[in-house]
Amino acid sequence: MNKNEISSETSPQETMAQGFSRRSFLGLSGGLIAAGTLLNASCNTSDDNPAPGGVLLTQDDLGILNYAYAMTQLSVAYYQKVMDAGFYANATVQEMALITDMKDHETAHRELWKALLGTKAIMTLSFNFETINFKDRTAVLTTEKMLEDLSVSAYNGVAYQITNPDYVQLFSKAVSVQARHAAYVRDLLVNGSFASGDMQVDMNGMEMAKDPSVVLAAMSSFITTPISSRLP
Amino acid sequence: MSFKNILQEFSKIDDAEMGKSSARRDILKNITRKVALTALPFAIGANSNKATAKSTNVSIDTLNFILSFQHIVAEFFKQAVSLGTANSLFPSTDAQQAFVTIRNHEAAHVKFLTQTINAASPNAAIPVNAKGYDYTLGGTLLTFNDYKTLLAVAQVLLDLSVRTYKGQIGGFVRNPLLTDLFSIQSVLARNASHVRQMRTTIAGGSIMIKPWITQKQTSISNPAFNASYAGEETAVQYGISIVGIGGQAILADAATEAFDEPLTQAEVTTIITPMIIT
Numbered sequence: 001m002n003k004n005e006i007s008s009e010t011s012p013q014e015t016m017a018q019g020f021s022r023r024s025f026l027g028l029s030g031g032l033i034a035a036g037t038l039l040n041a042s043c044n045t046s047d048d049n050p051a052p053g054g055v056l057l058t059q060d061d062l063g064i065l066n067y068a069y070a071m072t073q074l075s076v077a078y079y080q081k082v083m084d085a086g087f088y089a090n091a092t093v094q095e096m097a098l099i100t101d102m103k104d105h106e107t108a109h110r111e112l113w114k115a116l117l118g119t120k121a122i123m124t125l126s127f128n129f130e131t132i133n134f135k136d137r138t139a140v141l142t143t144e145k146m147l148e149d150l151s152v153s154a155y156n157g158v159a160y161q162i163t164n165p166d167y168v169q170l171f172s173k174a175v176s177v178q179a180r181h182a183a184y185v186r187d188l189l190v191n192g193s194f195a196s197g198d199m200q201v202d203m204n205g206m207e208m209a210k211d212p213s214v215v216l217a218a219m220s221s222f223i224t225t226p227i228s229s230r231l232p
Numbered sequence: 233m234s235f236k237n238i239l240q241e242f243s244k245i246d247d248a249e250m251g252k253s254s255a256r257r258d259i260l261k262n263i264t265r266k267v268a269l270t271a272l273p274f275a276i277g278a279n280s281n282k283a284t285a286k287s288t289n290v291s292i293d294t295l296n297f298i299l300s301f302q303h304i305v306a307e308f309f310k311q312a313v314s315l316g317t318a319n320s321l322f323p324s325t326d327a328q329q330a331f332v333t334i335r336n337h338e339a340a341h342v343k344f345l346t347q348t349i350n351a352a353s354p355n356a357a358i359p360v361n362a363k364g365y366d367y368t369l370g371g372t373l374l375t376f377n378d379y380k381t382l383l384a385v386a387q388v389l390l391d392l393s394v395r396t397y398k399g400q401i402g403g404f405v406r407n408p409l410l411t412d413l414f415s416i417q418s419v420l421a422r423n424a425s426h427v428r429q430m431r432t433t434i435a436g437g438s439i440m441i442k443p444w445i446t447q448k449q450t451s452i453s454n455p456a457f458n459a460s461y462a463g464e465e466t467a468v469q470y471g472i473s474i475v476g477i478g479g480q481a482i483l484a485d486a487a488t489e490a491f492d493e494p495l496t497q498a499e500v501t502t503i504i505t506p507m508i509i510t
Binding site: 094097098101104105107108109110111112114115116152155156157159160161162163165166168169170172173174175176177178179180181182183184187191192194195196201203204205206207208209 | 326329330333336337338339340341343344394397398401402404405406407408410411412414415416417418419420421422423424425426429432440442443444469470472474477478480481482483486487489490491492493494
């Protein structure tokens with residue numbers, strides 16, 4: 001690793017011990033991300049204020065928990081909307097039961113992250129799902145699939161940045177249930193697409209892991225509350 | 233960037249570079265640990281001819297334990313595809329294709345873990361090999377002769393996989409390998425979800441086996457599989473009761489479904505030992 005691409009007062013070995021930046025690694029290997037990315041990722045910013053009316057995800061375990069809290073707020077809000085709309089046309093009894101289960105699981109996750117955060121929890125976010133026709137099965141399930149796949153990739157991508165081993169374990173416990181959801185929703189759309197058919201799972205049988213910046217960008221079309229993130 | 237890509241870069245390091253990591257290994261020898269640790273070199277700088285190796289501590293014993301388990305699952309799906317096809321067990325092309333997809337994932341996981349262990353320490357770490365396995369509980373199950381039994385055993389092995397990985401990730405906190413273990417774990421959970429749906433399909437609507445684990449239900453009458461689900465009924469996380477959490481209407485079943493639970497190495501070993509015959 002080029003020392004110039006790391007904070008000048010930090011040796012490469014120390015950086016490794018503190019956990020290196022996966023995103024920076026990607027950038028270095030791919031030659032895509034310019035020098036300074038690691039600086040951005042590793043230095044505390046002096047700006048600790050969210051945008052007006054918005055929330056801030058700090059670059060620590062609390063920020064990561066709030067990130068998960070934001071994601072699960074979105075998932076619960078979406079499932080609630082599906083249910084409030086009386087489910088999509090021709091939903092089977094089984095589908096309605098399992099979608100209700102998924103909403104309950106997401107709610108349990110949301111409330112657990114919130115409880116762990118205590119007073120550090122971000123506010124309740126606002127959402128906009130106006131673009132979705134909640135009576136259309138394909139439309140509802142396609143968005144559901146996107147959100148579930150995204151959640152799995154988000155947990156997978158952020159887990160190694162967590163310092164508290166208990167939180168790592170809780171993310172592990174939650175993400176496999178998210179993956180069960182994702183596979184189910186995919187199979188509702190196209191049977192047998194539970195873990196294949198696109199890039200979500202690669203040729204090595206490994207699922208995509210995404211950085212918070214990528215996940216937040218994908219979620220931003222549904223979240224109206226401004227989110228400032230110090231996460232990579 | 234996954235660890236497997238790092239491995240590809242690592243393979244480009246010549247012997248001279250390899251020699252440089254020996255000093256680090258000497259230092260590590262002085263570190264007292266319960267498990268064997270080894271220097272895991274990382275090649276950093278894909279475009280550099282002078283790739284330098286970094287190291288982090290990885291428990292080879294833990295990786296080999298995961299691999300020893302992963303062999304059991306991979307070998308099962310290999311046999312399931314070949315014998316299931318030979319015995320005309322699959323009721324549809326979709327069903328057969330699902331098993332092929334899962335077989336390919338499991339084989340890839342074995343390959344990844346094997347390469348990881350090989351690369352971690354070429355001098356000392358030897359990846360465990362596959363052994364001979366019995367998936368019929370000593371001939372009492374028609375695992376490869378009856379489709380329902382095949383699916384039931386597949387479900388147990390996949391759910392158990394998720395719990396096995398979960399039990400070992402504590403050794404990889406802040407380690408780049410954690411991402412890879414998470415990325416494998418979520419695929420195992422997807423596979424488990426699908427096999428559970430396949431079981432619901434053949435039940436013809438008479439019973440519904442959910443894609444997730446409710447309480448510690450096996451959905452299998454044979455009590456031999458109970459141990460694989462023991463502990464899944466947990467409804468308390470981090471000391472917080474999930475039932476009714478935050479004033480929400482979360483009932484006991486949903487509270488247990490929302491989280492998959494880890495199993496320790498000892499618990500997994502007890503469960504899988506009867507399956508190992510050589």
